[in-house]
Amino acid sequence: MRYLITGGAGFIGGHLAEKLLEQENCEKVIIIDNLSTGSLDNLKAIENHPKLQVVIADLTDNDLNLAQYVSEIDCIYHLAAAVGVELVVKEPGHTIYTNVHGTERILDEAVKFNKRIIVASTSEVYGKSDRAYFSETDDLLIGCPTHSRWSYACSKLLDEFYALAYYKSHNLAATVVRFFNTVGPRQTGQYGMVIPRFVEAALQNKAIRVYGDGSQSRCFCHVFDTVRALLALADKQESFGQIYNIGSQRQISILELAKLIIQELNSDSEINLIPYEEAYESGFEDMMHRAPNVSKINKLINWQAENSLEKIIHDVKESCLKKISKDK
C-alpha cells in the first residue's frame, strides 16, 4: 500500500507516518505539509526512511502538482488544516480558506484518480450541544458567526458535507473521522493545546492558566490510540460514506486536569483562573462538556481508547523534557 498524508508533519500526522512505515505491506508514504503548525521535528525518527517522501508545500497552492502525488498512492489521510482554538480565533479567514479550499482540492484529486480518502474532522462540529455523549447522527448546534471560534467547526463541517457528497455522487471511498481531544508526545502547547501547555508550566513550577472556572470537561485520547483507529479504517469498505467519532470516554474537568498534572509531575505550580475574555476574545463561547459515543467505531473495528490519562501525562512530560534538554 502507498499512502499520502496531508499535514503529515503535524502532531497526529507524524505518529501516523511512523506507524504506516512499520507496516509490512507499506511501499511508500508521501507527506505534503507547509510546516505552518507542523514541524520536521515530528518526522525525526523516520527522516531517512527510504519509503518516505516529504513535500514541503501548501495544499492550497495552485502550483503544487497535487495530481501527480495522488496518482502515485492508494490511500489518502487528509489531516492538513488550520487548527488550535487560539489560532482559529485570531485568524478565522485563514482557517476557513485552508480547511475548505484545501479539502476541496484533495477531494477533487481523490475523485479524479478514484482513491481511498480518510478526512479528519473534529468534535467541535457538535458545537454547543448539551448531550452527555455525542453520536455521529446527532443534530449539531453551532454558535453565531460573530463568534469566530465557530469558523473552525463550520469549515470542518463543510469538509464533511463535501466528502459525503462525493461519496454519493462519485462513489468516492471517503470516510470522515471526528477526533476528540487527541494528545501525546510532540504535541506543542504553542497553539493553545491544553495538556502540553499545562505540562510545560508544571515542569517549570510556573502558574497553570485555567480558562473560565475550569468546570468545562473534556476527554483526552492518546495519539497512539487515534493512530490505531486510522490504520484499521484504511481498508474497511463498510466505512465508506460514514462518519466515526474517535476519542476517549474518560471525562475530566479542566480544573481537575490541572490538579492531576500537578500531582503526577510533583510540581509546585499554582492554578490561576483566567477569564475567557482575557484568554481569547470578548464573548468567547466554550462547550461545557464534550464526550464521544464510540459505539459505532467499536462495532466496526473493535476499537476503544486504551491508554490512560496518567499515561498521556507521562508521555507528554517525557516529550517536553526531551525538547527542553535539546533546546539547551
Ligand SMILES: NC(=O)c1ccc[n+]([C@@H]2O[C@H](COP(=O)([O-])OP(=O)(O)OC[C@H]3O[C@@H](n4cnc5c(N)ncnc54)[C@H](O)[C@@H]3O)[C@@H](O)[C@H]2O)c1
Ligand atoms: N489534535 C486534536 O486534538 C484534534 C482534534 C480534532 C481534530 N483534529 C484534526 O486532526 C488533524 C491533525 O491535527 P493535529 O493535531 O495533528 O494538528 P497539527 O497542527 O499538528 O497538524 C496539522 C498539519 O497541517 C499542516 N498544514 C496546515 N495548513 C496546511 C496547508 N495549507 N498545506 C499543507 N499543510 C498544512 C500543518 O503544518 C500541520 O503539520 C487536523 O485536521 C485537525 O483539525 C485534531
